[in-house]
Amino acid sequence: MLSSKTKILQLIVTLSACAFLLVPTILSVMAGVTANYFKGISSGLTLKWIYRVWELYADSIFLSLWLAFACLICTLIIGLPAAYGLARNPGWLSRLLEEFISLPLAVPGLALALALLQLYGSMKGFRASWTFILVGHVLYTLPFMVRSILAVLGAMDLKTLEEGAATLGASPWQRFRDIVVPNAMPGILAGALTVVTLSIGEFNLTWMLHTPYLKTLPVGLADSYASMRLEIASAYTLVFFVLIVPLLMAMQWASARAQRIAK
Amino acid sequence: MSNRTFIMACLAPLLVFSLAFLALPLVRLFLASGEGDAGWAIYLDILRKPRYLNTLILTVLVSLATTFAALAVSTTAGMFLVRNRFRGRGTLLSVLTLPLAFPGVVVGFLIILLGGRQGLVNQLTPNHVVFAYSALGLFLGYLYFSIPRVLLTVMAAAEKLDPSLEEAARTMGASPYRVVVDVILPGLMPSLIASGAIAFATAMGAFGTAFTLATDIDVIPMVIYTEFTLSANIAMAAALSIVLGIITWILLLIARSLSGSTVAAGG
Numbered sequence: 001m002l003s004s005k006t007k008i009l010q011l012i013v014t015l016s017a018c019a020f021l022l023v024p025t026i027l028s029v030m031a032g033v034t035a036n037y038f039k040g041i042s043s044g045l046t047l048k049w050i051y052r053v054w055e056l057y058a059d060s061i062f063l064s065l066w067l068a069f070a071c072l073i074c075t076l077i078i079g080l081p082a083a084y085g086l087a088r089n090p091g092w093l094s095r096l097l098e099e100f101i102s103l104p105l106a107v108p109g110l111a112l113a114l115a116l117l118q119l120y121g122s123m124k125g126f127r128a129s130w131t132f133i134l135v136g137h138v139l140y141t142l143p144f145m146v147r148s149i150l151a152v153l154g155a156m157d158l159k160t161l162e163e164g165a166a167t168l169g170a171s172p173w174q175r176f177r178d179i180v181v182p183n184a185m186p187g188i189l190a191g192a193l194t195v196v197t198l199s200i201g202e203f204n205l206t207w208m209l210h211t212p213y214l215k216t217l218p219v220g221l222a223d224s225y226a227s228m229r230l231e232i233a234s235a236y237t238l239v240f241f242v243l244i245v246p247l248l249m250a251m252q253w254a255s256a257r258a259q260r261i262a263k
Numbered sequence: 264m265s266n267r268t269f270i271m272a273c274l275a276p277l278l279v280f281s282l283a284f285l286a287l288p289l290v291r292l293f294l295a296s297g298e299g300d301a302g303w304a305i306y307l308d309i310l311r312k313p314r315y316l317n318t319l320i321l322t323v324l325v326s327l328a329t330t331f332a333a334l335a336v337s338t339t340a341g342m343f344l345v346r347n348r349f350r351g352r353g354t355l356l357s358v359l360t361l362p363l364a365f366p367g368v369v370v371g372f373l374i375i376l377l378g379g380r381q382g383l384v385n386q387l388t389p390n391h392v393v394f395a396y397s398a399l400g401l402f403l404g405y406l407y408f409s410i411p412r413v414l415l416t417v418m419a420a421a422e423k424l425d426p427s428l429e430e431a432a433r434t435m436g437a438s439p440y441r442v443v444v445d446v447i448l449p450g451l452m453p454s455l456i457a458s459g460a461i462a463f464a465t466a467m468g469a470f471g472t473a474f475t476l477a478t479d480i481d482v483i484p485m486v487i488y489t490e491f492t493l494s495a496n497i498a499m500a501a502a503l504s505i506v507l508g509i510i511t512w513i514l515l516l517i518a519r520s521l522s523g524s525t526v527a528a529g530g
Contacts, residue, residue, distance in 0.1 A: 006439045010343035017336050017410055018358045024373035025361070027383060031376065038381060078280050081273035088270050097274075101281050103289075106515040108468030110484050111504035114491060115288035118295050118501070135284050142280070172269035203366040203471045208488075218471075222368045225475055230381055237369060248364040249357075 029241070031234035049235035053224075057236060060220035061243075067130065067216060068199040071137040075195050078138070079145035080188065084180050086146070087153040098150070102143040109204030112139060117208060128211050136205040141198050145191040148258060152187030153180070155262040190258040193251040201244055217243075292501050299498025306502055315486065315503070322482045325402055326466035332402075333409035333462045334455060340410075341417040342447065346426070360411045367408065367471020374404045374476060396479050404472040409465060413458040416522055420454030457522035464511040464518075483507055 032050065036043040086094045104112055113136060121127055158180070165175045181188075203218040210219050217240060224233045297303045309315045344356055362370065378384050378395035385393055394400050424447065432442050448455070470484040477485050483503060491500035 007343075007347075010339050013336060014340040014343050014355060014359075017340050018355055021362055021407065021410065022358050023383070024376045027376040028373060078276045082277035085270050085273035085277075089274075097277070097281075101277065101285070103285060103512065106464065106512040107508040108470060108484060108504075108511060110468070110470045110487055111292070111508045112285075112288070114487070114500060114504050115292035116284065118497075119288040119291040138280070139284055142277075146277075172266055176269075176273075197364050201364050201366040201369075203368050207470070207474070218366045218368055221366070221372070222471075222474065225368065225372050225375070233372065234376075237372060240369065244364050245361070248361070251364075252360065 025241070028234045028237050031230055032238035033235070034231065037230050037234070049231045050239065052232055053236045053239055056228075056232070057215075057217075057220045057224070060215045060217050061239065063130070063214060064200050064217035067134060067137055068196045070134050071141055071199040072192055072195050074134065074138045075142050075145040076188070076192070079142055079191065080149060080181070080184070081176075083146045083149035083153060083184070083187075084176060086150055087158055098146070101146065104140045105143055109136075109140065109202070110208065112136070113205045113208030128213075130214055133206055133209045133214060133216065136209045137199045137202055140202060140205060141195040144194045144198065148191030148194065148255070149184050149187040151262045152184050152258055156183060158183075186254070186258040186261045190251070190254040193247065193254050197244065197247040197251050200247070293505055296498055296501035296505055299496070299502075301498070305498055306506070308499070309502065309506060314481075315499075318481045318483055318486050321398070321480065322467060325398055325405065325482065326463050328402055329405040329409055329466045330459050330463045332406050333413045334459055336406075337410050337413035337458070338417050338451065338455065341414050342421055345418055345421040359414055362408050363411045363415075365408065367404075367469050367473075368475050369471075370404050370407050371472045371475025373407065374400050374472075378403070396476055398480055400476050401473065401480065401482065404476055405466040405469060408469075408472070409462040412465065413462050416454050416458035416461065417451060420451050420522070424450045453521045457518040460514040460518040460521075464514040467514075468507060468511045 030041065031037045033045050033047065034041055034043060035046045035048075086098055116132075116136060116139075117127075120132070126132055161179050161183075162175050165179055170178070201218060202216070203222065206216050206219055207222065210216065215223065221233075221236055221240060224236050228236075296305060299305050301308055309319065340359065344352060344359075365373075375395045376382055378393060378400055380393055382393070382395060385391055394403075428450070429442050429446050432446050437445065468484060469482075470488070473482050473485045474488070484507070487500050487503045487507070490496040490503070
């Protein structure tokens with residue numbers, strides 16, 4: 001054990017870090033339900049700012065939920081078979097492909113959005129539709145889905161399982177459906193929650209890809225920070241917290257579970 | 264359908280998607296960077312023109328400060344949480360990882376609530392302290408989203424450290440300071456370098472936080488944004504994006520080879 005003095009110092013640092021992260025969050029929640037933030041909490045508690053946010057920004061909330069759902073479907077359709085393909089076909093080519101699709105984790109969203117705009121910006125119909133934002137979200141979240149499933153598949157003896165099924169006459173498709181998918185479930189769940197959480201919170205790409213008629217929740221947040229009174233901005237942030245914090249907790253739980261299984 | 268064809272068919276959607284929306288756009292972005300008046304010399308302009316060079320230096324400095332501050336705070340807190348079991352530990356851990364899912368804009372807003380014109384510090388201090396829109400505000404914003412990322416990586420490594428090594432060092436008469444410097448830090452080094460690289464790369468590329476806070480100062484992502492939208496200097500925006508992308512990509516490659524963790528560089 002370290003000496004108690006060192007321990008107290010560690011505790012102080014830990015608590016200060018917690019305070020630094022938590023205090024502004026609490027301030028924001030309070031400001032969202034205070035009648036007049038400048039006068040303080042004595043001006044009374046109210047839900048009127050939340051109602052205002054609903055009037056002003058309900059569209060952005062629904063668009064974000066819809067995009068997250070569509071993004072989840074796309075990453076499942078592309079990512080699940082891809083993870084299986086990568087797991088069954090290990091080698092430098094698969095490593096390279098995995099590395100390449102992971103680029104959006106490393107390259108700032110701003111740069112990716114510029115690249116998409118350079119190539120597809122002139123296709124007006126595509127540029128102005130919600131599918132353009134969807135492409136950005138899929139690009140950004142796909143590596144999480146693929147890696148999450150790949151980690152679970154990589155930990156089990158897929159080849160032996162499949163050979164067993166194959167000798168019993170199962171076709172590749174049957175083996176995929178009856179062996180791979182059920183076994184990959186923890187990875188799929190963790191990946192799905194990560195995709196939804198990240199999609200709802202995505203700003204860097206979306207800010208460049210959105211149009212004035214298509215605002216997502218984080219885009220609306222940026223908009224309210226720049227042009228609305230502090231109480232409305234805070235109430236909007238509160239709505240975002242209510243949406244994202246349970247998702248984040250579910251995501252952490254599912255990821256820890258998938259990691260345990262992968263070991 | 265044979266096995267081989269089935270596996271190839273499984274990879275096909277991924278190949279098509281990443282070719283159409285990742286490979287080709289990046290090639291286009293690279294070509295666009297050379298299409299300005301300066302041609303390919305535009306990459307030299309980044310170093311030659313004071314506006315870009317100064318911005319690059321400021322971005323690197325703020326990111327470095329963030330990295331070291333996050334490493335110091337998160338390693339201390341991480342070691343404490345790994346080595347001690349007590350009531351409320353889970354709550355502390357939840358609070359410290361909460362910001363993982365906050366977009367950069369929200370982090371920026373939280374810093375405004377701390378240090379903006381209507382912020383907490385301004386209300387508590389007599390002589391109107393507003394720091395949200397300065398380099399300090401940006402630093403605190405970056406620190407806010409770096410703490411959880413570094414913490415998770417360091418804690419994963421600290422779980423694997425063998426406490427008996429520290430015990431041995433202490434029985435042989437090492438001071439707590441020497442135990443930290445000679446036993447704990449070397450053991451954590453790979454994860455410290457990895458999480459440091461992640462924090463640095465994230466801070467370099469952070470757009471959302473800079474978007475809300477950097478109204479008076481310039482950092483690279485903001486310059487890319489203004490070059491593209493206000494000046495319509497697409498070649499420079501593309502060139503800066505390429506340079507920034509290569510820097511953050513290499514850093515995260517180093518991080519991953521050392522710790523194998525997947526952390527998004529959003530912010």
